[in-house]
Amino acid sequence: MTDTPTPSPDGSDRTLPRLARDTLPLALDVAIEVAKLNGVCIRPLEMRRLDTHTGTIE
Numbered sequence: 785m786t787d788t789p790t791p792s793p794d795g796s797d798r799t800l801p802r803l804a805r806d807t808l809p810l811a812l813d814v815a816i817e818v819a820k821l822n823g824v825c826i827r828p829l830e831m832r833r834l835d836t837h838t839g840t841i842e
Contacts, residue, residue: 819826833842 816826834840835842
C-alpha cells in the first residue's frame with residue numbers, strides 16, 4: 785500500500801499543477817454558497833464594535 789497524498793480542497797497542495805489549482809473554488813465563494821443554501825444572511829449587520837485602543841464598546 786502506497787501513501788498517495790490527497791489534494792487539499794483549498795488548493796495549497798503544490799503537487800497539483802497550477803492550472804488544476806486555479807480551477808478550484810475559493811474558500812469565500814464556497815462559504816457564501818453554503819450560507820445561501822442554508823438560508824443564512826451573507827451580509828450581517830454589525831451590532832457591536834470594540835475599539836481596541838480604548839476598550840470601549842459601541
